[in-house]
Amino acid sequence: MKTIKTLLIIIVTLTLLYLGLLSLSSLVIKPISQLLKTVEYVEVPADLLEFQTYKYTPEGLTHVSIKYSYEFLGKNYQASKVNVDGNLVLKDKYSFNVYKGIYDQYENGRLIAFVDPKNPDSSLLNRSIDGGASAAGWMGFSVSWIIAFYLALWVKRRVQTKKSTLGSKPGIASFESNAPGILGLVAQVFLLAGIVLVPCLSLSVISDLGIKVFIVISVSFIFPVMGWFIYRYSHREQARFDEIGDTRLHLKPEEGMNQGDIAGYFDMKSKPLGEFIFTLRCAHSKKIRTSSRQGDSKITELLHVEQVGFNETGSGSGNRMMFLFHGFKKSPASGAINNDESIIWTLACEGRVRAFKTGRELEFKRSWRIPVVEGTKESLIRHWFTGQPELNVSNSSNI
16 A cells, blocks of 8 residues: 555656646746747837737637738838737736737837847737746746655655664654754745745736836845745754754653653763753643634643753763652643643753864753653662762752
8 A cells, every 4th residue: 555655656746747847838938938039129110900809719718810011121011920929819917918008009109010130021019928827837837846846755755764674763852953954944935935936926027117026026035035044044053963963862761750750861972061950840831712813822830840960070971961850749740631731841951062073162952852651660870870979959849
């Protein structure tokens, strides 16, 4: 079943790629290439010979038949081509604007034709393109290719997961390890919005002139610019995180005991400097439902806060930072109480380290969300702490 699902995703991905290319080719590349061919066309006065409309029965659309004459280099020519697409069909706002523009020129007694100086038989009355259709074509291309890219990425990761026998890393990842990734996703949203919107807005106003074009395109550039700055910030945060290294937390026992011990450790590549402070918090989170337009709100009440200090110097444990909380009053286990209330236990650690990559002295701050269950079990780490002068317990309180 999983193989069939993967194959279906691959087929959908290839289909999206094809449809995106078709949309780009027919609605963007083709009209723009035709428009570029008319760049060297010259303006000459023209006389209107025929101007009539008629219904074409299968679609019920109004077709416009225009014939005009013009003189170029002393020779008279006749033509019927209206724009780069050929004849004019009244089906949308763009075609009606072209129709109105030509008719207004005729009413004012000044009809202009654009003539190819290399081939005077080739001419047209309007050399703009349907910016709205081209914008829609670009949107179809960019959105379908973005979806196809992420589907291909999903398939790649799925294949790599099947090949991998290592599994996920043990331990609890810190909140700080997720922050650069979340910022990176936000940056992707802004950059992708820019990829879609900037060309769309540019194409949609391609026939207009003046300050409107400048304002619309300038505003649309806000998205990729913001995306770039967010990406740079997330990259910098990831570099700062990597400079110290990953610090996955290991609980011993694997779940904290609300009437026993909450203990564990994390290993660190960087060198600890001096004392580290571990802070354990238990909080009651509650969602307050309201009928106002502002929506629901959330309040958090601290039930328990406790701190311990750990000095790694001379412990003989390498760069393994250990903590032990015990002897506190009964506190609720972590998890959801109901749909609106939950108990959350978090552990934070602060200190200073010498970064293993650069040797710089840096401030160290990491925090984790930890599971705590009902129980009185003691940790084996308690025996290590027995008689150790480095352990300093302070600020223990139930609120």
